[in-house]
Amino acid sequence: MRKRATAREVADAAGVSKWTVIRAFTPGASIAEESKRKVLEAAAALNYTPNLLARSLATNSTRQVAVFVDDFANPQKLPFLETLTERLQAEGLVAVLININTHFDHVHALLHADQRQVDAVILFGTAFRSETLSDLQLGRGTPPMFVLARDSQIEGVPAVTCDAELALREIVDHLFERGYRRPGFMTGATVLSTALKRRQHFVDFWKEKGVDGVSVFSAEKYSAEAGAEAVRSYLKQTDPADRVDVLMCENDILALGAMDEIRGRFGLLVPEDMAVVGFDNYELCGSSAYSLTTYEQPRQEMVHVIVGMIMGRLEPETVTLPGTLVVRNST
Amino acid sequence: MRKRATAREVADAAGVSKWTVIRAFTPGASIAEESKRKVLEAAAALNYTPNLLARSLATNSTRQVAVFVDDFANPQKLPFLETLTERLQAEGLVAVLININTHFDHVHALLHADQRQVDAVILFGTAFRSETLSDLQLGRGTPPMFVLARDSQIEGVPAVTCDAELALREIVDHLFERGYRRPGFMTGATVLSTALKRRQHFVDFWKEKGVDGVSVFSAEKYSAEAGAEAVRSYLKQTDPADRVDVLMCENDILALGAMDEIRGRFGLLVPEDMAVVGFDNYELCGSSAYSLTTYEQPRQEMVHVIVGMIMGRLEPETVTLPGTLVVRNST
DNA sequence: CACCCGTTTGCACCCGGTAGCAAACAGAGT
DNA sequence: ACTCTGTTTGCTACCGGGTGCAAACGGGTG
Incomplete structure (x- = not known):
């Protein structure tokens, strides 16, 4: 298996230092047109793309969001997941899907998400008991959490729900x-x-x-x-x-x-x-x-709001959104 | 937001070097009972857990598997996702769910997965065109790929399907x-x-x-x-x-x-x-x-096999498994 | 030609771990 | 007391990038 090219290798190929290579891949960085072109050419030849893992370590931001799900019986989860992943990806974020079950409970999952340094945790309709958090004693250490499509039972954790x-x-x-x-x-x-x-x-x-x-x-x-x-x-x-x-x-x-x-x-x-x-x-x-x-439920709007909070555009606070009654023949 | 404790800090607290701390968290490492105890105490006090991001960078293994999905209309995806995440998590792996759509196609997704250094990619029923791969010219650079619940149209990429x-x-x-x-x-x-x-x-x-x-x-x-x-x-x-x-x-x-x-x-x-x-x-x-x-479809078995291949227990090769005819009143 | 200022580039150090070698240590054998 | 051997510990180098500062560059000005 061929290894991925590194900034160092591209630098050698382009005849510049590795920092210049980094700059070529950093939007808005101070770099001359000429050297940027040279770097990008060398990068293309070597098939170089920045290693997001290394970047995450250095910047302390993974651009990953953990999504906890504990109830896969409700088919409604699927369109929600679709909308959620789509919106997250549009923001350059990616969803890590975590299945909460008897073998892997909320405590495990939160610990794990924390160790992976995710930028946020979405409790998507999971039955989270507030005692779980105090058990963890993680306090301010955990990534920001948000509850989606269920009321938050945890103090300080905002929820986005249908009204x-x-x-x-x-x-x-x-x-x-x-x-x-x-x-x-x-x-x-x-x-x-x-x-x-x-x-x-x-x-x-x-x-x-x-x-x-x-x-x-x-x-x-x-x-x-x-x-x-x-x-x-x-x-x-x-x-x-x-x-x-x-x-x-x-x-x-x-x-x-x-x-x-x-x-x-x-x-x-x-x-x-x-x-x-x-x-x-x-x-x-x-x-x-x-x-x-x-x-x-106003799915699009709910996802829009929760993603906005994650991105810091919206104040993190509990929000309830109006849905729509759909009358059919069963009443 | 309080920062996570690092091995370095635990080491200072326990009066040992940071490498001893690491050893206390490495199963089977050579470390004296006494110092292990000291380290674990200090770690508990500081609420330390190893940073998986840093570990991934050093070991070149993220224990993340990208799962590509492009069709959320089929509710059958949900039980599959449930089984898949459960089995992956049982192996210490985690699923990164990637929504393939017009704004984020296979090329983007593969590039992204590669940059994130995922250990494997599962094409879960996605309409992957073989030309896409040649466009990428990634060759041996990409993470190992597997097709789930659809025939592989890509040479060298094994599929796990119902027969x-x-x-x-x-x-x-x-x-x-x-x-x-x-x-x-x-x-x-x-x-x-x-x-x-x-x-x-x-x-x-x-x-x-x-x-x-x-x-x-x-x-x-x-x-x-x-x-x-x-x-x-x-x-x-x-x-x-x-x-x-x-x-x-x-x-x-x-x-x-x-x-x-x-x-x-x-x-x-x-x-x-x-x-x-x-x-x-x-x-x-x-x-x-x-x-x-x-x-x-033999969901459990299919997932079992694909996870086995990812873990290297099974030879990566195309496998078809027998399912079960369920006769009801519509025939 | 010296001077100044804005742009571009290089560098030391950092993120938080892992690998493997070498030194320090401890107990047994002679 | 001395050597030998096995265990434990510390250290250097490294994974692949990011940050902030300082030096180098280059062009206009007096």
Whole structure:
């Protein structure tokens, strides 16, 4: 394997010192046209490009951003990752994707990210417990952190989210207007559900409308299968007369699973027997097979804001952005 | 922002030289128990961990793997990314996710990966044209490359794929047995479709069965919407009597879109009027709303093999692994 | 021709580790 | 006490660049 050329080698070939070579590759550096040309020619001949590793070490900036993900079941992560990587790359940054799981938890991951000297850490919808940080005792040592698409449960760590209050208000208004009066809510794993505030706002706004008893039940995790199971056990143990008339699910993937179960196994009609609402507006929600009413997060704007904060253009502070209610046939 | 502690500082605190500190953090290094203890105490007090950037520079190994992705529309990417990151992390490697798009093409990405000194590049289902490599003229300079979940079109670059020949044979056998005789095939963008070989095998195996005319048409890209459109224009311009009785789609996401269109807009029944087959076994294919017959790629094994090659445990060579036919109600 | 000032270039030192050699040390054998 | 041998420690050189300062250069001016 041929080694990469170094600035030193290019310097020898061009008959200048290595610092002149560096200058030729530093925008705005003080260098004569003539020598810049010579250097670039020699560099092209030797196929030289600066070693970003060495540069990072010297400048103390890697231009790498760690992205923590712990829930790959939600297909909505994919378009987010697409937008995020695209925007980061447009800024000359690159995403290091870190899978948080039982073998590699947040502590490991943060330690690792810190050792790699990443410029920032994005907690992308992960279930980060604030105690984790104090365990680390890293204090000011860690790279700046940002929470994306989930509320921050860590003091001093800003979050960029969809405005849950506005979203749930719009949803509840819509459902009330359509005449639903017996609402239910399906959360994902109970521990985390507070991180999205959705349930709380849902309950509160129904209370404002004078509807008090929101049935709440919980799926094991965020997956279609788990959503289906949760609905199955709910429908089995609930008297048909007492059933909710509309079921709001914490995200689309739960909602799709729920819908399948409601229609498939129980032969009920959506929305006639039971309406369903999701959250995220995942691509397949619009298909005629589901036609799920849902709420679209302002993905582009959220990513725009978080990248702006990372680049230092925007003040790092918690920001909530308005999304869009997408009404379809499931309500 | 407090700076990270360096080996030098720990050395001063522990009253030893910085090389002794390094040894305390190097498994199997020659160091006395006593001084190791002293060093680790001082390190804990100062919150020291080695700087991986500096280590990478010195050892010429970053333990980073670049993963190129250019198609985020296929939700199947997500479980693959999950498995891939998990396995890489288990080996002490980390994935740098690079989004290949019009603003950041393969040439940019390869150059960038090379500058970052990544240990390997995984072309994860990307449409890499072999000319791109010769354009680069990087020759032996580039990091080792591997193609995942697509055939390699680059000489000397091994691919790890699902065995398309076996898969299509099983699928065609199954369809023939069920009595279908007028097969159709929907590819994604035509340019790439050869990279998956699926169409060719499909046509060949039908020919073996004595069925010659496979209707082939193509969606603009890999998305449900594109699949739906392709089916719409096919159904519109084809006489009902001449329609295919089974439609095989190059992947699930096309198949789901196609199914929606067939049932929703045209009011046809699947599989009675037209059967549909996909490829990948994406989670929602199993839902009662679709119940799509499809073929599951051996994801775990594929990732296992590619990571083995990266780690040097396995010979780098093209490997095809057998998947599993999943028969459901759409055929 | 000396002088001044702006541009260009070279240099010492630094970023934070790793590799391999050589010196220092300690315990055993004679 | 002396040598031998194995362990432990320190040191120089190096990975491939970046920074800030000082010296060299060059052209206009009096």
